[in-house]
Amino acid sequence: MAIEFTKYHGLGNDFILIDNRSSSEPVITPEQAVKLCDRHFGIGADGVIFALPGENGTDYTMRIFNSDGSEPEMCGNGIRCLGAFLADLEGDAKKSDQYRIHTLGGVMTPQLMPDGQVKVDMGIPRLLAGEIPTTINPANEKVINQPLEVAGKTWDVTCVNMGNPHCITFVEDVATIPLEVIGPQFEHHPVFPQRINTEFIQVVRPDYVKMRVWERGAGITLACGTGACASLVAGVLTQRCDRKATVELPGGPLLIEWSQIDQRLYMTGPAERVFTGKID
Numbered sequence: 001m002a003i004e005f006t007k008y009h010g011l012g013n014d015f016i017l018i019d020n021r022s023s024s025e026p027v028i029t030p031e032q033a034v035k036l037c038d039r040h041f042g043i044g045a046d047g048v049i050f051a052l053p054g055e056n057g058t059d060y061t062m063r064i065f066n067s068d069g070s071e072p073e074m075c076g077n078g079i080r081c082l083g084a085f086l087a088d089l090e091g092d093a094k095k096s097d098q099y100r101i102h103t104l105g106g107v108m109t110p111q112l113m114p115d116g117q118v119k120v121d122m123g124i125p126r127l128l129a130g131e132i133p134t135t136i137n138p139a140n141e142k143v144i145n146q147p148l149e150v151a152g153k154t155w156d157v158t159c160v161n162m163g164n165p166h167c168i169t170f171v172e173d174v175a176t177i178p179l180e181v182i183g184p185q186f187e188h189h190p191v192f193p194q195r196i197n198t199e200f201i202q203v204v205r206p207d208y209v210k211m212r213v214w215e216r217g218a219g220i221t222l223a224c225g226t227g228a229c230a231s232l233v234a235g236v237l238t239q240r241c242d243r244k245a246t247v248e249l250p251g252g253p254l255l256i257e258w259s260q261i262d263q264r265l266y267m268t269g270p271a272e273r274v275f276t277g278k279i280d
């Protein structure tokens with residue numbers, strides 16, 4: 001059976017999107033996803049995203065496999081791509097510019113903006129150690145500027161769950177961080193029982209930061225939407241950032257706002273269709 005797919009990216013964080021609306025289980029296994037994501041022997045992507053029927057009164061459900069076949073709860077760049085993909089699939093039948101999407105990390109709401117960007121209500125960040133999850137602190141305490149030994153060095157880390165888990169550390173110069181060496185050591189550190197996404201942040205101004213990321217299950221990527229949101233939260237909690245800032249990633253900028261009114265995170269950025277194809 002041939003399966004149609006569309007390749008999208010959000011700032012170079014790239015995904016294979018599959019119309020899975022006629023079934024509540026992904027039509028591709030995690031093992032097949034690993035093969036499709038391979039950049040030499042497959043299509044090449046950071047993950048495979050499925051558009052499934054909505055659950056609990058939502059419009060649709062998003063599920064995603066990382067390029068290593070693991071299943072994360074959420075993906076920020078991916079949900080912008082999913083919003084654009086759904087609008088394409090619905091075509092003239094589209095009734096709204098906004099979708100309520102069920103994910104394993106909670107309900108997220110991407111909205112297609114008139115300028116082609118996608119703005120997403122990413123929900124309220126969770127900050128307790130037990131919610132990350134991490135054993136750095138007792139389960140009912142936050143993890144803000146806590147020392148963590150990784151690769152023979154002590155890093156001050158702040159942990160934030162944006163549906164998926166993030167560990168943020170602030171550095172002088174992101175360009176000097178040997179991501180491919182220390183990224184895996186953060187990801188597999190025993191204090192993170194479900195592994196971790198790790199963001200290194202250089203604060204240029206309170207409203208402009210540079211970020212590099214090592215993603216759980218995908219390694220170095222050009223952008224991470226949930227990571228950008230988690231990093232802004234960490235920047236506010238440690239008095240380094242304004243509540244609204246541009247996060248500059250290797251693939252380009254995301255605008256992130258942590259609303260004082262409803263305490264929710266809002267992420268605005270692009271979602272680009274690249275090509276369509278068929279998997280035999």
Ligand SMILES: N[C@@H](CCC[C@H](N)C(=O)O)C(=O)O
Nearest residue numbers: 072075076077164224225226
């Ligand atoms: N790139 C994504 C995050 C994808 C999931 C992540 N690798 C995880 O395992 O949590 C984003 O844009 O948020």
